[in-house]
Amino acid sequence: MSDPAPNPELLRSLGRVVRGLSALFWGLPIALYICVQTAKSDWIRSLGYLGYFPAALTTGLLFYGLSLLGHFQNRNGSGASPWIARSFSA
Numbered sequence: 015m016s017d018p019a020p021n022p023e024l025l026r027s028l029g030r031v032v033r034g035l036s037a038l039f040w041g042l043p044i045a046l047y048i049c050v051q052t053a054k055s056d057w058i059r060s061l062g063y064l065g066y067f068p069a070a071l072t073t074g075l076l077f078y079g080l081s082l083l084g085h086f087q088n089r090n091g092s093g094a095s096p097w098i099a100r101s102f103s104a
Contacts, residue, residue, distance in 0.1 A: 030082045037079030045072035 049069045052058050058065035 027086055031086050034079045034082030034086075037075055037082065041072060041075035041079055045069075045076055048072050 049072070052066060052069040
């Protein structure tokens with residue numbers, strides 16, 4: 015008995031979800047640590063605006079992960095969430 019061929023669009027979409035979750039999983043603790051250290055330390059002020067670059071970079075990693083998760087396709091094809099679509103169906 016052969017398995018049906020996987021949907022390439024679904025596999026591409028699941029790949030984005032995995033990359034997005036991975037970026038959030040690694041980016042959130044790193045961003046928390048770097049942003050707290052940026053706020054606490056005095057030597058950052060001596061570097062001027064360049065000292066805020068690591069915090070902005072790690073926050074950008076979080077934005078990248080969230081944007082990848084935002085591209086995940088839903089099953090019903092409409093723009094609404096599947097939970098909202100089920101709750102309003104008759």
